[in-house]
Amino acid sequence: MKLSERIVAWARLKSPWIILFNSGACNACDIEVIAAITPRFDVERFGILAKSSPRHGDILVVTGPVTRKQVKRLRMIYDQMPEPKYVIAMGACGATGGVFRGLYHVVDGVDQVIPVDMFVAGCPPRPDEIIDGVVKCLELMKADMKNGGKAWRVKAPAPAAEPKPAAVPGTEVTA
Numbered sequence: 308m309k310l311s312e313r314i315v316a317w318a319r320l321k322s323p324w325i326i327l328f329n330s331g332a333c334n335a336c337d338i339e340v341i342a343a344i345t346p347r348f349d350v351e352r353f354g355i356l357a358k359s360s361p362r363h364g365d366i367l368v369v370t371g372p373v374t375r376k377q378v379k380r381l382r383m384i385y386d387q388m389p390e391p392k393y394v395i396a397m398g399a400c401g402a403t404g405g406v407f408r409g410l411y412h413v414v415d416g417v418d419q420v421i422p423v424d425m426f427v428a429g430c431p432p433r434p435d436e437i438i439d440g441v442v443k444c445l446e447l448m449k450a451d452m453k454n455g456g457k458a459w460r461v462k463a464p465a466p467a468a469e470p471k472p473a474a475v476p477g478t479e480v481t482a
């Protein structure tokens with residue numbers, strides 16, 4: 308790894324920036340994530356900052372199941388993030404679709420659309436569990452960097468195949 312790459316890697320590990328994306332959540336997971344990044348729980352003490360542009364993001368935090376309308380948007384946001392990038396799927400919905408699993412308008416968990424590195428259990432997860440998930444993701448990033456793992460390679464991983472919507476008469480997505 309070149310010196311400039313090592314400096315960028317050091318900065319990203321010291322202060323990773325997270326992007327929050329609601330792919331169809333009921334909002335309870337989002338409220339808990341907001342609690343985690345605001346002063347009461349204060350995830351910034353670990354150097355973790357919430358940002359709005361995926362082009363500046365290191366970790367994508369996704370809440371909810373993925374609705375069919377959000378599949379393309381989620382994929383686009385993921386593709387815009389620079390390598391190395393990590394994804395945390397929040398709550399039961401992010402892992403499997405949760406209470407929405409199998410419904411006509413969702414493709415279930417986040418890993419049906421993009422690769423997921425970490426799952427945080429709960430419905431919704433508590434802020435301390437969310438912080439624990441993010442810190443564990445940081446440990447994974449450090450381990451990957453040390454071992455030459457997936458995160459620190461130059462080329463992006465092959466995009467996941469976009470799931471095909473089930474044909475349910477009268478519920479086709481047009482936009």
Ligand code: SF4
Nearest residue numbers: 333335336398400430
């Ligand atoms: S896991 Fe629970 S709280 Fe989170 S989006 Fe799903 S239903 Fe809502």
